[in-house]
Amino acid sequence: MTTAPAGAAAGTPDAPGPTPPPRVDGLSIARERRARRRRLRSLPALVVEALRLCWSARRRDLVLVFGVQLLGSALLGVQVLVGREALARVFTGSGAGADGDLLRAVGGPLLALAGLSVLAGLAGAVRGQRVRLLSEAVQRAVWRRVVDTTTAVPLERFDDPQFHDRLQRVATNAVSRPVGVAQGLVSILGGVVGAVGLVLALWTIEPLLLPLLALAAVPVLLVSRRGGRLEFDFAVAQSGPYRVRTYLRSALTGRREAKEVRAYGLAAPLLARYEQLLEEYQRALTAHVGRRMRLTLLSQLVTAASVVGTVVLLLWMVDSGRMSLADAGAAGAAAPLLASRLQALAGGVGTVLEAGLFLDDLRGFLTLGGAAAAGPVARPGAVGPLVELQVQDVGYRYPQGGRPALRGVSLTVRRGEVVALVGENGSGKTTLSKLLAGLLPAAGGTVRWNGTDVAELDPAAVREHVAVVFQDFVQWQFSAHDNIAVGRAGRPDEAAAVPAAAVQAGADALLRGLPQGYATPLSAELPGGVDLSLGQWQRVALARAFYRAADLVILDEPTAALDARAEAELFAGIRDLAAGRTVVLVSHRFSSVREADRIVVLRDGGVDDTGTHEELVGRGGLYAELYALQAQAYLDEEVAGRGGTPTGRHVARG
Numbered sequence: 184m185t186t187a188p189a190g191a192a193a194g195t196p197d198a199p200g201p202t203p204p205p206r207v208d209g210l211s212i213a214r215e216r217r218a219r220r221r222r223l224r225s226l227p228a229l230v231v232e233a234l235r236l237c238w239s240a241r242r243r244d245l246v247l248v249f250g251v252q253l254l255g256s257a258l259l260g261v262q263v264l265v266g267r268e269a270l271a272r273v274f275t276g277s278g279a280g281a282d283g284d285l286l287r288a289v290g291g292p293l294l295a296l297a298g299l300s301v302l303a304g305l306a307g308a309v310r311g312q313r314v315r316l317l318s319e320a321v322q323r324a325v326w327r328r329v330v331d332t333t334t335a336v337p338l339e340r341f342d343d344p345q346f347h348d349r350l351q352r353v354a355t356n357a358v359s360r361p362v363g364v365a366q367g368l369v370s371i372l373g374g375v376v377g378a379v380g381l382v383l384a385l386w387t388i389e390p391l392l393l394p395l396l397a398l399a400a401v402p403v404l405l406v407s408r409r410g411g412r413l414e415f416d417f418a419v420a421q422s423g424p425y426r427v428r429t430y431l432r433s434a435l436t437g438r439r440e441a442k443e444v445r446a447y448g449l450a451a452p453l454l455a456r457y458e459q460l461l462e463e464y465q466r467a468l469t470a471h472v473g474r475r476m477r478l479t480l481l482s483q484l485v486t487a488a489s490v491v492g493t494v495v496l497l498l499w500m501v502d503s504g505r506m507s508l509a510d511a512g513a514a515g516a517a518a519p520l521l522a523s524r525l526q527a528l529a530g531g532v533g534t535v536l537e538a539g540l541f542l543d544d545l546r547g548f549l550t551l552g553g554a555a556a557a558g559p560v561a562r563p564g565a566v567g568p569l570v571e572l573q574v575q576d577v578g579y580r581y582p583q584g585g586r587p588a589l590r591g592v593s594l595t596v597r598r599g600e601v602v603a604l605v606g607e608n609g610s611g612k613t614t615l616s617k618l619l620a621g622l623l624p625a626a627g628g629t630v631r632w633n634g635t636d637v638a639e640l641d642p643a644a645v646r647e648h649v650a651v652v653f654q655d656f657v658q659w660q661f662s663a664h665d666n667i668a669v670g671r672a673g674r675p676d677e678a679a680a681v682p683a684a685a686v687q688a689g690a691d692a693l694l695r696g697l698p699q700g701y702a703t704p705l706s707a708e709l710p711g712g713v714d715l716s717l718g719q720w721q722r723v724a725l726a727r728a729f730y731r732a733a734d735l736v737i738l739d740e741p742t743a744a745l746d747a748r749a750e751a752e753l754f755a756g757i758r759d760l761a762a763g764r765t766v767v768l769v770s771h772r773f774s775s776v777r778e779a780d781r782i783v784v785l786r787d788g789g790v791d792d793t794g795t796h797e798e799l800v801g802r803g804g805l806y807a808e809l810y811a812l813q814a815q816a817y818l819d820e821e822v823a824g825r826g827g828t829p830t831g832r833h834v835a836r837g
């Protein structure tokens with residue numbers, strides 16, 4: 184299985200193959216350079232933002248982590264100086280007393296060294312555990328902001344693959360980065376403090392050694408920076424493939440898909456596709472890891488060379504009488520320590536730079552929600568009960584759609600009216616419903632709520648007045664009661680209103696008859712849960728909309744799965760529903776729509792005709808044709824049952 188990496192893979196058996204490498208042209212290089220400069224400029228602000236997040240999530244742990252690191256690093260220089268003292272006593276015999284007892288001479292410094300080592304070890308352990316706690320708290324805080332964004336962005340974002348790629352990167356890579364920044368800063372702090380102590384210690388021994396050791400940090404710094412860049416690019420390249428792999432994995436393990444996977448024998452082909460994508464990912468990961476390993480190896484070689492050079496220099500100095508053995512021993516111990524501190528420092532800088540790339544990505548993602556929330560709301564909250572909804576010359580094109588899903592649509596619905604939308608598959612009925620519900624913005628034209636352009640109103644305030652039953656409504660894995668109550672969370676008269684809405688939707692008897700009545704979970708995946716039939720679910724979805732008690736009720740194919748009796752009952756009640764409200768009804772069943780006050784016929788995203796049933800049938804257009812075809816089918820069945828001959832033209836004439 185894949186570790187949630189920087190990215191993953193596919194949707195259907197014929198999902199696209201590996202993403203081709205991006206085309207490199209002068210323009211994209213210049214754009215990339217500009218973006219890199221911009222990211223570097225914004226790094227300080229990102230670092231501050233990350234620290235602020237850590238501070239607000241768990242300030243005690245943040246302070247502890249920094250404090251303990253500071254202490255551990257400061258101990259290094261002291262350890263070297265104490266070690267040097269011990270060596271000096273060994274070589275000079277000072278402190279050994281008259282009997283020349285060496286143990287007595289070095290006992291003190293050795294004890295101090297042991298104590299310092301224990302303290303340093305403890306500091307490391309405390310830091311590790313506190314980082315863990317801090318990390319959990321910060322991830323929770325970042326997740327909260329991510330979810331605030333995903334629930335605030337306009338619905339159309341969900342039709343954009345780039346949004347999903349970014350969400351995937353944020354979910355798998357960016358949430359932990361604020362703590363990464365804190366850890367990077369801790370490494371930098373530890374590196375600086377440790378290095379300062381060691382530099383001072385070495386300075387007192389031999390200043391010449393310092394430039395040689397400083398060299399060790401340069402390649403590590405360069406490699407860390409390059410490594411961070413590689414990591415981010417890998418994450419970006421793998422976002423799409425990761426999503427496809429995740430989809431295939433859920434299809435292979437999901438309950439909804441399980442029946443088709445078996446009925447169509449899809450396990451093997453889906454698995455083969457999944458394995459192939461994993462194979463591609465493994466190859467990409469191997470190449471990526473190889474690149475990072477080579478870079479790390481290079482920097483380690485340079486570091487090792489500088490340490491070896493220092494040791495050779497020390498030997499030469501001892502040999503030529505320029506340095507005592509005690510000084511050389513202490514400097515020999517301090518040199519690799521300093522090299523490792525400098526490496527930690529450079530590594531910390533690299534971690535912060537890498538985290539900066541992901542945080543920049545996260546910040547961009549979070550602004551999507553902010554932009555939505557701070558939309559052009561001229562009069563927030565000034566949305567009254569619906570009297571008239573006027574749509575004028577609106578269009579809409581989905582982010583990935585070729586031709587417009589809606590073009591030049593105009594219609595008006597008023598309080599107390601039932602307006603039906605009909606048309607062939609793909610003619611734009613659902614899109615128009617979403618637009619009327621304030622879920623999609625109109626591209627061109629205007630939608631006016633009681634005369635005010637909805638673009639000037641708070642979308643959430645508009646949606647407060649709207650209830651929608653979608654074609655593909657959600658079957659929440661909650662109790663029957665909660666499946667209805669989600670229609671308006673927090674409604675005060677919930678206890679009485681839920682059964683009342685169920686009665687209205689013809690679902691009350693059904694739900695009372697469940698093993699635990701309204702408390703029964705509606706999913707066989709849950710303990711004590713049951714599955715409803717599609718038609719029964721549709722009644723629950725209708726009850727949810729009725730419970731919302733909204734001014735505008737939009738029903739998109741509300742009877743597709745209802746039996747004849749339930750459908751008849753629903754339409755008999757729709758007039759009651761429309762009293763004081765407005766109902767927009769999408770349906771392919773002409774028996775359902777003929778009672779509507781007005782029927783709007785859509786064709787290829789535009790309005791083909793508008794009128795009452797009688798007017799439209801009388802005009803003999805698309806509506807009359809579709810109506811005749813449907814009525815004919817019933818007549819054929821009826822006549823075939825009686826052994827007679829059908830005559831559909833009577834119907835077409837109405």
Ligand SMILES: Nc1ncnc2c1ncn2[C@@H]1O[C@H](COP(=O)(O)OP(=O)(O)OP(=O)(O)O)[C@@H](O)[C@H]1O
Pocket residue numbers: 342581582583584587588606607608609610611612613614615
């Ligand atoms: N998310 C989407 N992204 C791109 N195109 C879409 C999307 N949703 C719908 N479309 C396209 O928009 C057009 C109108 O679709 P819509 O769902 O509104 O039709 P409809 O009249 O409700 O169809 P049906 O009767 O089948 O429910 C179709 O061509 C469809 O392919």
